[in-house]
Amino acid sequence: MPTCTPALVINDTAIRFTDDKLVNLTDFWKAGSGDRAKQPQKWLRTDAAQAFIAELGKATDVSLLKITRGRFGGTFAHWQIALAYAKYLSPEFHIHCNNIIRRFVEEELPAL
Template sequence: MSKGRILKVKESAIAVITQNETDFISLTDMTSSFNESSGLIGKWITNKNTLEYLGAWEKINNSSFNYPEFGVIGQEAGVNRFIMSVGQWIQRTKAIGLVVKAGRYGGTYAHKDIAFHFAMWLSPEFQIYLINEFQRLKEDENNRLKLGWDLQRTLSKVNYHIHTDAIKENLIPLEITRQQANIVYANEADLLNVAIFGITAKEWKDTNPDKKGNIRDYATLEQLVVLSNMESINALLIRQSLTQSERLKQLNKVAITQMKSLLESKALKKLK
């Protein structure tokens, strides 16, 4: 679970957490702007229309949803003695759209679809504010990710010149045509492509004929970081007169090691 982010909706500070790469919004925090907030979630989840919505959402999104038990709940709902809590709903139906958390960011959380449904139940006006604020949060996060991607792409281009200088000084003979030199540059660029992507530029293009640009334009932030590092490392290996096959083996090991580290990096996860 990622560290909580906060939505500012009217007078309420509403926590958003990420679990299994999915955003969940705090229903508990959402009720703070309303009188008698402590019982609102319980009233909402015992509502027959709410249960029908939750059942429909789980049926679409949850392959493990206990649909027979949901049928039993549907028959019970509406009777005066019917009681349902979020915990009971999760336990009885194996639902995934609602979660109950303890600790600093404790409370009842819901997938954004369900959270928006709850917000509408609370107040149509509140729902509109919530959706707008959530969209703003996601746009900010996407902009930060794009900034990091663009920055790393720029760094990769700077290191590209270091890489090409090493190729020019060590791998290209003095008497050679421009076309022949371009072949050498392309071969070295593909050496890095194979080391990190496992595929050459031409192979990628052949398998993605509908995509514009090249393989590096579709790289992840982690791959761009590693690519930038490998251009510097390959430049050093070239100056050490290692053969291309020897360099490929070393660069591939570097790529694997660095990708593992970056994918587990808390700093990079925060940027995302």
């Protein structure tokens, strides 16, 4: 099981990240809607999600997805996949997450 650290809070929900910076989509789902019809595993089966992940996989050699079961498990994904999932949950949630994730990622980047 990946080590998880709450790194962000969105809509009063802690968003966990793994040590290798994968975002917990289950936490995104809870923060964004909680609608059972939009759970991460259901979205991941859509053609749009599969196409996005395949294209992202061509552009990067980092881990894109990890799915763990159990009490502290969840669906963990690359931050770009998390933002695509946020868009699926709702436009408003997507914009909110874009702003938060952008600030979070920019703080991690070294100064040029």
